[in-house]
Amino acid sequence: MPAAGRRNVTPDEPERPAIHVALGNEADERLYGRVAVGAEEEGIPCRLVPEEGSDAVALAFSAAGSSRLGVGVGVASGRVAVHERHMPAGRPVVATEAGDRAEDACRQAGSNAARLVIGVPLWLLQER
Amino acid sequence: MPAAGRRNVTPDEPERPAIHVALGNEADERLYGRVAVGAEEEGIPCRLVPEEGSDAVALAFSAAGSSRLGVGVGVASGRVAVHERHMPAGRPVVATEAGDRAEDACRQAGSNAARLVIGVPLWLLQER
Amino acid sequence: MSIIVGVDIGNSTTEAAVARIGDDGSPEFLSSGTTMTTGIKGTVENIPGVVQVLEEATEAAGIEISDLDLVLLNEATPVIGDVAMETVTETIVTESSMVGHNPSSPGGKGTGVGRTVHIRDLENGAPPEGPVIVVVPQEYDFEVAAGILARALEAGVEVQAGIVQGNDGVLISNRLPTPLPFVDEVAHVEKVPLGMLAAVEVAPQGQAVRQLSNPYGIATLFSLSPEETTHVIPIAKALVGLRSAVVIRTPAGDVQSKEIPAGSIKFIGENQSLTVELEHGADEIMNTLAQAQPLCDVEGESGTNVGGMIENVRQTMADVTEKPLAEVNIHDVLAVDCLVPQQVVGGIADEFSIESATGLAIMVDTDRLLMERVAETLSEKIGVPVELGGVEANTAILGALTTPGIDVPVAIIDGGAGSTDGAELQKGKPVEHVHLAGAGNMVTLLIKNELGLERFDVAEQIKIHPLAKVESLFHIRHEDNGVQFFEEPLEANLFARVVLVTDDGLVPIDTKHTLDRIRTVRQEAKRKVLVRNGIRVLRHISPSGNIRFLNFVAVVGRLGLDFELPQMLMNELSPFGIVVGVANVRGELGPTNAVATGLIVNYCRRRDDAT
Amino acid sequence: MSIIVGVDIGNSTTEAAVARIGDDGSPEFLSSGTTMTTGIKGTVENIPGVVQVLEEATEAAGIEISDLDLVLLNEATPVIGDVAMETVTETIVTESSMVGHNPSSPGGKGTGVGRTVHIRDLENGAPPEGPVIVVVPQEYDFEVAAGILARALEAGVEVQAGIVQGNDGVLISNRLPTPLPFVDEVAHVEKVPLGMLAAVEVAPQGQAVRQLSNPYGIATLFSLSPEETTHVIPIAKALVGLRSAVVIRTPAGDVQSKEIPAGSIKFIGENQSLTVELEHGADEIMNTLAQAQPLCDVEGESGTNVGGMIENVRQTMADVTEKPLAEVNIHDVLAVDCLVPQQVVGGIADEFSIESATGLAIMVDTDRLLMERVAETLSEKIGVPVELGGVEANTAILGALTTPGIDVPVAIIDGGAGSTDGAELQKGKPVEHVHLAGAGNMVTLLIKNELGLERFDVAEQIKIHPLAKVESLFHIRHEDNGVQFFEEPLEANLFARVVLVTDDGLVPIDTKHTLDRIRTVRQEAKRKVLVRNGIRVLRHISPSGNIRFLNFVAVVGRLGLDFELPQMLMNELSPFGIVVGVANVRGELGPTNAVATGLIVNYCRRRDDAT
Numbered sequence A, B: 001m002p003a004a005g006r007r008n009v010t011p012d013e014p015e016r017p018a019i020h021v022a023l024g025n026e027a028d029e030r031l032y033g034r035v036a037v038g039a040e041e042e043g044i045p046c047r048l049v050p051e052e053g054s055d056a057v058a059l060a061f062s063a064a065g066s067s068r069l070g071v072g073v074g075v076a077s078g079r080v081a082v083h084e085r086h087m088p089a090g091r092p093v094v095a096t097e098a099g100d101r102a103e104d105a106c107r108q109a110g111s112n113a114a115r116l117v118i119g120v121p122l123w124l125l126q127e128r
Numbered sequence C, D: 001m002s003i004i005v006g007v008d009i010g011n012s013t014t015e016a017a018v019a020r021i022g023d024d025g026s027p028e029f030l031s032s033g034t035t036m037t038t039g040i041k042g043t044v045e046n047i048p049g050v051v052q053v054l055e056e057a058t059e060a061a062g063i064e065i066s067d068l069d070l071v072l073l074n075e076a077t078p079v080i081g082d083v084a085m086e087t088v089t090e091t092i093v094t095e096s097s098m099v100g101h102n103p104s105s106p107g108g109k110g111t112g113v114g115r116t117v118h119i120r121d122l123e124n125g126a127p128p129e130g131p132v133i134v135v136v137p138q139e140y141d142f143e144v145a146a147g148i149l150a151r152a153l154e155a156g157v158e159v160q161a162g163i164v165q166g167n168d169g170v171l172i173s174n175r176l177p178t179p180l181p182f183v184d185e186v187a188h189v190e191k192v193p194l195g196m197l198a199a200v201e202v203a204p205q206g207q208a209v210r211q212l213s214n215p216y217g218i219a220t221l222f223s224l225s226p227e228e229t230t231h232v233i234p235i236a237k238a239l240v241g242l243r244s245a246v247v248i249r250t251p252a253g254d255v256q257s258k259e260i261p262a263g264s265i266k267f268i269g270e271n272q273s274l275t276v277e278l279e280h281g282a283d284e285i286m287n288t289l290a291q292a293q294p295l296c297d298v299e300g301e302s303g304t305n306v307g308g309m310i311e312n313v314r315q316t317m318a319d320v321t322e323k324p325l326a327e328v329n330i331h332d333v334l335a336v337d338c339l340v341p342q343q344v345v346g347g348i349a350d351e352f353s354i355e356s357a358t359g360l361a362i363m364v365d366t367d368r369l370l371m372e373r374v375a376e377t378l379s380e381k382i383g384v385p386v387e388l389g390g391v392e393a394n395t396a397i398l399g400a401l402t403t404p405g406i407d408v409p410v411a412i413i414d415g416g417a418g419s420t421d422g423a424e425l426q427k428g429k430p431v432e433h434v435h436l437a438g439a440g441n442m443v444t445l446l447i448k449n450e451l452g453l454e455r456f457d458v459a460e461q462i463k464i465h466p467l468a469k470v471e472s473l474f475h476i477r478h479e480d481n482g483v484q485f486f487e488e489p490l491e492a493n494l495f496a497r498v499v500l501v502t503d504d505g506l507v508p509i510d511t512k513h514t515l516d517r518i519r520t521v522r523q524e525a526k527r528k529v530l531v532r533n534g535i536r537v538l539r540h541i542s543p544s545g546n547i548r549f550l551n552f553v554a555v556v557g558r559l560g561l562d563f564e565l566p567q568m569l570m571n572e573l574s575p576f577g578i579v580v581g582v583a584n585v586r587g588e589l590g591p592t593n594a595v596a597t598g599l600i601v602n603y604c605r606r607r608d609d610a611t
């Protein structure tokens, strides 16, 4: 059985379990790539999913709902949130500022999302 | 934090995470109770959810999709299936005949559904 | 230029090395082969295996068997080892005085004390006086039982706790006005004596009983006198560490731990013969062996399992070498203590307890097997000349010397299935060698018995593959704590199971043991047998018995492939300041193929000396 | 009728028992109380704690302090214990010859050998000859690095593996035409010598390196001579069990394990004085102690940590008893070996290695503390008569005797924080007692140091609470393998962490250790100190030193509350066939309140004798 994570998901593999990532209307598209590499280093693939909205937590919860892994990341309005579908909608697992150091924050969010999947303690150095 | 499972779910607690159970159109309603006690002995509550259909596997998958625990049980057409939302829709975790000994089969399905939640090996003595 | 093959027939595997000998007399290795040995080493039954390995190796070299100029066979070390285990203690519960099977989902929590009553006696109106413990056979549906108990409680009956046959402890407790402690899954609930004082204790999740595992706790609950408290000691001890338990105050009931006479062994030494009882344990057996050295022979008490095993091995060797029984002697014994789960006698709930056992490995060796017969028969069959190419210990050393970074003086530890062998070469001296009892098969037997497995091959798999725990349908946690994720869901029968990580995929182990318990058993078995014998071997063959005087030590044989054993050996030997590592035959084959390669090297060397 | 209180001032806790003495002279117990001891036992600083416990206990009894007729204080055993630990080995990597920090997500798998080159030298056009190992500092974004490497590979450069500073091993390997092994998270990558031969090995998930942990494997990769192979032994040993590793062939580089001189201890006995070096280990220290018995005093080498600790304890006792230093003697020592994680000197990646350490507990006792002063001061403060009520050992026994099921002859083991005490009462004889070094505080220090924790209070919590692993946001697995499910999600900072299960909820432990490692350290610490001292105590006080002649043994003191220790003691003592259990003072208080209760019993007994 092949280990996961070698490449990002291509559109013709919709069944492949992955962390779902949703960007808000005005979020920088490159931030998806940062989330994806954070997860890739831990061995879990990501998939960019189309969602509307500007609330990172709501985007993350919706993404978690559609992900077969049950984990989602939302980036919007200067915040990045990691969510899990078992949680109450208003309680993301982690939510951090993604202002100045948005790329680092997104990479760390991707890493945390992967860690939720595989069961490794999360990076929690920044404020929630 | 209180341990779960003391009583079955009442309608005014929709947020409470539970295994979702869906009965097919002609399934005996008492079988829900059998599923629920199988899970209760393991410490996990169940909730009966309204679904239409006569395919136990499809019912179970749909129930797993709406369950916050991601686990569902479907009873229909003489079969009982246990499903988990991460799985491909056509691949239930366990599916057994529920003919003559339907009550026992349903109790065991409830037990397996709970074991999926808490991470204990499943009862797999009957054929899939 | 000629093409020759070296063939090593081992107890477990038969290996081959194919080489082209140039005009300058030096070997150019072309290929290797390996297969399972057929039959007992040293008999013509080995030939099918030899033919198979020749086919494999010649095909890999791009030639036919008919192209071979010569086949060299090892003068196989005539060693046969065997191993057996005897349980030497047992636990007996008399008068059904306790229940300690630790079911996974007991009901409620806390402690209850009262007289045992059958649940039917609560149905029938006449309520018992005083506190009661209710016994519920599985004929009573949990809802019916809960109803009876609830009504009884309402009527003022002092129901304190319950003993339940079905897996209904949580279900019943949940349906009472207040949760009471229930021990469930009690298989033979009909054995619970009625009308007796009893105590039931269920600890909170993650904890163990505190009162029933404490003799003064039992004394408090039953108001025992100091004299009576003395008698409940073995019961308290048997309940240590369990999450739930029941103690019943029967007149003469208790828990006994008895020794089982398993027979004796007689060590016949040059100067004296000493006998030791098996149940006295490994240390005493090994001490007695040491006192009886130098050892001439070993006998087991007739009519016992151990006696039978020893005579079987003697007979097998006599058959293979065609020597009379009287000339076949046991030359080494290794005794190991271990703990094996055994069913408790008289248990109410199919309890298991951990009993002491003694494992014994023995080894017979003689001077010569009838390898010439094998050589002749083989040569007829394949139409190629077959010669005996050298004593196994010598060729093993020569093969090991093809490892980069190694040089004489050199010692090898050759770990096989039946015996642990050692050899040492100092420049200009003949090779020293030794064979000890206890090797791969003993390790597997220890694993099998300490884990209570039914099949030897399952234990063998546990020995050679690392473990993992299936934590979800999509990921596993390896025993080194690393997590591996899968894109496709795993099979349902793997879920939450401890599995072996093999080249062919994940294999579930049918066991209740945790991963850590299995790993501990596996590592301890290797330590008690192989690490210990590795050191015994080196002491035997090192100059003056001082391991420090060995420069280079290499591990050969398939035990060198073990994923953890070489490291355990290296750690154990590091205080001696010597170079210890796994051989790398020809710089690429690891610890395998040492003898087969050495046969070729030896042939070239002798031709060299001759010219 | 009078109301009296017994107050036990311990090193750690101060307890009280309130009783009404009837006209017939028998006590009717009303309430109990417990609080942390203030100040050092035996000084007036204890009084605030005494007052607090009196307030608590009288309130629970529904009375005022002014209603008390008498307060009895224990004639506290003047025992002070202390404990220290010294590391006695260290690991030094010279010339940056290896990397062994075992990062969690190395890239690719397999082995690569080549000369180390900085990645900038691959950018600049002139491609190096032969196989190379690329060094990638974190200034290079992983995508940039992967691009440079991919182009170099395309240009024919033989890139074999990489050493990466950032956590980018998987990311880089994934972006190459074929996956290559990458060891990442190498903190001080600038220390990697360039232009040297190096080997990188990454094992598959769940496995450990096989070549770099084998000296002959390194010899094969670097084509070493036998002489050179001898030098790589400590490197191979240091890399055993790791999933990834790097070895760099520097001219004089190696790994050394050195002993650290930690000072010596002198045991001054009646007949002879013997000195022993701390780094020779616990067995040698304890053997030397045994040879020097009977012991008069102990001194530590001045200028060392151990010497300082011994003199501090001596000084504290001198202050508290107002005796001259020369009259204060150390009467017992307990030495324990342990393994502590220490940072490797000269490591490139902040590696930790496990080093040997020796823990030492010492104990001073004298005949009498100045408890009269405490009694007087207390009496003035509360306006109630205060008397000294009995020697602690005697009152502890009397309190233990209120346990159901127990009777004389009886022995107690009293486990506290600073010393382990024992006492024995045979009918008609004075009470025998003994105090030994090594108790609760030593256990906590062992746990702290073996787990590399920074805070003592964290280690104390680990000692007294069971463990669990948070497996999802909704369930935990207890250390006994039972699973507990929660309806409300757990906090994110608990996810996948090892936690303590306390009455106030789950508390995460800031550690990289696995649950099993923490549990093993916790149990071994208790075994090495408390189980060992429990047996030492019993040997001291049993008739003729034979434990079998003790009938009843009860554990008192808060160590009896430990959730696993009493069971470990019972298992260890079961071969002696005696009744061992945790005391149950007054049939309801478990092992606590023995001395406070015993003070009341003693008072009534003396009044009884007087009338």
Ligand SMILES: Nc1ncnc2c1ncn2[C@@H]1O[C@H](COP(=O)(O)OP(=O)(O)O)[C@@H](O)[C@H]1O
Pocket (backbone or CB within 6 Å): C009, C010, C011, C012, C013, C014, C415, C416, C417, C418, C439, C440, C441, C460, C463, C464, C556, C557, C558, C559, C561, C562, C563
């Ligand atoms: N990959 C492996 N890891 C550990 N042990 C192994 C492995 N393969 C075989 N063994 C063990 O090695 C032993 C056989 O060794 P081998 O050198 O073939 O013996 P012989 O020379 O007697 O034929 C058996 O006990 C077997 O269990």
Ligand SMILES: Nc1ncnc2c1ncn2[C@@H]1O[C@H](COP(=O)(O)OP(=O)(O)O)[C@@H](O)[C@H]1O
Pocket (backbone or CB within 6 Å): D009, D010, D011, D012, D013, D014, D415, D416, D417, D418, D439, D440, D441, D460, D463, D464, D556, D557, D558, D559, D561, D562, D563
């Ligand atoms: N619940 C508990 N489980 C295990 N150990 C405990 C518990 N509570 C306290 N301790 C330990 O008991 C010791 C104090 O015992 P105590 O009898 O109060 O001593 P003293 O009589 O010297 O005041 C400390 O080492 C503390 O860590």
Ligand SMILES: [Mg+2]
Pocket (backbone or CB within 6 Å): C010, C011, C416, C557, C595
């Ligand atoms: Mg062999």
Ligand SMILES: [Mg+2]
Pocket (backbone or CB within 6 Å): D010, D011, D416, D557, D595
């Ligand atoms: Mg005390």
